[in-house]
Amino acid sequence: MSEASLEKGIQALKEQIDAPVAAFFSSCTHCGMCADACLFYTENKDPEFVPIHKVEPMRRIWEQEYTLVGRAKKLLGLSKKVTDEELQEWQHLVYDSCTLCGRCSMVCPVGNDISSMIRKMREGMAASGNAPPGLIGASTRSVEIGSPMGVRLPAVQAQIKHAVKETGLEYPMDRVGAEYLVLLSSMEIMNYPEYLQAIAKILHSAGKTWTLSSKAFEATNSGIQIGSSDIAAELVSRVVNAADELKVGTVISPECGHAYTAIRWDGPNLVGKKFGFKVQHILEVLDELRAAGLLKTEGMEDDKLTFHDPCQLVRKGGVIEQPRNLLKMIASDFVEMEDAGVMNWCCGAGGGVSANENADEIRLKAFDRKKKQLDGLGVDALVTACANCRIHLEDGLEDNEMDLPVLGLTEMLAEHLVKESDSSEEKANDISN
Amino acid sequence: MISQINITKVSNDDDLRSVFKQLDETDNRIVGAMLVDDVLSLTTDERVKRAISKALEKEASNDELGDVFKSLKRAVIDSSTRCGAAGDWDDQASHFVTRAANAVVTPRSQRDTVNQLWQIVQSCRMARSCSLIASSDDSDNPEAEYQYKIVSDFLNNKSSSAA
C-alpha cells in the first residue's frame, strides 16, 4: 500500500464525490431520522453516531470544491479545512460504529444513500492513514498472503484432506471448465470447516461440477472493509483471473456478507469491466437447485427456528426470498422475527467492525438490538448464512446468557440431504432423527 | 446396557455411530470425555482441562457438570478467532478442543445425543488437523484411528469388567 497522507485522503474524498453524493448533501435537512434506524445509535445512545454525521468532513469538501458559495468562501479564506486531527477523531464514527448495513439509506426521507457515502468516506480515511490498525493488518495480510487472517494454501489443502476423509468426496482444485468456482472465507476455513463439506455434499448430490482455485480461494475482501478501492480491486481481480483462466460459468460467494457485496456488486466496478461469468451467493445457487428439483432433502427440524438476515446478503444484496424458501424445506416451525427481511437489523459485526479491537464494547452493546428481536419470540435456534454474523451472534448470546444455538443454513441443508446408497440409508435415518 | 452392544472392535465411522446409538447417558459422557482427553495436550486452557477431568468421573453430579458447562461456554467464544484478525492454527486447535469439551458437558436435554457425540468426534479430529497445519506437517491426520482404538478399548474394558 502506498504512503498515506492527508493530501491523499482529501484527494480521495474529492474523487469519491459524484452526482449522487452531491445530490445527497444538497438534500439533507438534518432531520435525524437516520439515527433512529441505526442500531449503533439506538443501543449505544451516543448522539455522535447519527449516520449522516459520519460523513461531515466529506460534506465540507463537497461544499468547498463543488458549490458556488463554498468555492467563494474558500477563496476568501472563510472555509474550515479538513485536518488530520479531525479525520483521526472521525475514525471512531466511520469504523468503530458502522457496519455499512444500509438501514439509514432505507429510511432517509429525502432518499440519501447514507451508507454508500460512509463507504466513500472510508476511502479518504484509508488514504490518509486513519483506518483502525486491525483493518490495516487484515488488508496487508490479504494483499501479501492472500487471506486477511493469514490462511495459506497448505492450510486450505489440509482442510481439504480432512474433508475428503470425512465425506469420501472429491474436492477439485484448479479444474478447468467446471460449472462453479467455489470461494471460501478465511473465517469458514478456520472456524467452520463443515461449510466446505456441506457444499461438496450438496453439489455432488445435485450432479454439478465445481472447483476451488489455488490462486484465489479467499472470498473475504478487506479492501471493502477498510475502504480502499485499490486493495479491493486487487483482491477481486485475483478471483476474476482465476475464474477466467478456469473458464467457470459461475463464481459462488460463500456464507459471508461483505464478500458477496465485494464480488457481486462492487467487483465489476472495481476492475472496470463486466465479468465473463456469473456471480451468485451460495444461497442463490442452492435455491436454484431446489427449484430445479436437484436439492433433495428429507426429515424436518422440530425446533422452532427463525432467520437472521445478513445485511449484505438481503438488504444490500437482494437475496431475500431464497433463505426462506430453503429453510421451509427442512423447518416445520419457522417464524419470522419483527422487521425480518429487507429491514432486518444488522448483527453489528460486519464491515470491519469485528476485526477492529476499538469497537469491541460498542459491538457487544449493539447486539442488544438483536436481543430485543429475539426476546419473546421463543425460538429454539437461530439460523443465518454468514460466518461473521454467526460468531458475533454466538458472542452476544453468550454475553447475555441466552441459550440459543446459532446454525448455518448451508450446513443444515447438507445434514438433511437424501443419502444415495442403501448402506448409508440407515445412517441418514439416524442422523435426521 | 453394555451387554447389548454387539461389536467390541471399532474400525470405521459406521462402527462408531452404531456404538454411540447404544450408549447410556453416563457412558456417552465418559466416551466423549475420553475422546477429548486424547487431544487435551493441544490446549493450555485450564478450564478445559478441569472440565474433562470432571467429566471423566463416573460419579460426577449434574450440578458439578452444570458449573463446568457454564465456564466452558465462555471459553469457546474467547478462543474463537475474530473474523479478520491474524489467525493462529495452534489457537484454532485449542478452540476446537474447547468446542469438543463444551459438547461433552452440554446438558443432554439441549441437543440430540448421537449428533452431540459426533460433533465431539469431528471437533477432536479438526483440533488435530489444526495442530498439524500449525507445524506445517502435511502427514495424514491420525486422530480417527486413535478414536477407534479409544472406543474399542472402552468397550473391551467394560465387557471384561462385567464378565
Add this chain to the structure above:
Amino acid sequence: MNSAEFLLWVRGTGLQIATVIFVFGIIVRFLEILSLGRKENLAEHRGSGVSQGIRTMFSRSIPIDKNTARRSMFTFLTGYVFHIGLFVVIFLLAPHISFFKSILGFAWPSISTPIVDFFAVLTMVSLLAVLYRRITHPVLKTLSTSQDYFVWLLTFIPVLTGYMSYHHLLLPYNWMLGTHILSVELMLIFFPFTKLTHAFTLFLARWYTGSLAGQKGVKS
C-alpha cells in the same frame, strides 16, 4: 421612504432581484450536481433500476415500514404538518393565487381564507415544535449548524408576517405586507445556497438511491 414606496419596491425591483437569484441559483445547483456524473454500474443487474428509481422518487415520502414510522413519529408527523401547511398557505390562498396568475397566466381554485389561516397557525406551531426538538434533542444538537437555525427563520418569518398582515397586527397594513413580501424575497435569495434546495434535489437523491437498489432487486 413611505409605506407606499416600500410596497412598490418589494413588489417590483425586490421581487425581480429575488426571482432572478432564485432561478439562477437553482439552475447552478443542478448543474453543479449533474456535471459530476455517475459511473455506470457494470455489475449484472438483477432488476430494473429505472422503475425502482422512479418509484422511490415518490414512495420515499412515506416511511418504509410501520416500525420506522413509529420510531421517528415526531419527525414524521411535524414534518408533514408544516410541509402540508406551507403548501396550503402558499398555493391555496386567494391573493397568492392572483400573484401566480399574473406570472403564469392561469389560476386555480382557492380555499376560504379562515381555513388557510388555520393552516398557517398549524404550520407555525409545528415549526416551533421542530425548533424545540432541534434545540433539545441530543442527536439534533450534534447535527445542527447555524444554517439550520437561519433556514428555520427564513421559513418561519414569512408565515408569521403573512399571518400578522392578514390580522392587521403590529404594523400598519402596508408596512406589514411589505415586510411579509420582503421576507419571502429573502427566503428566495438564500434558498439555492442552503438546505432548502432539498425541495428540488430530493428527487434526484431518491432517484439515485432507488435506481441502485432496483438494480439489486431490492425495494427501497
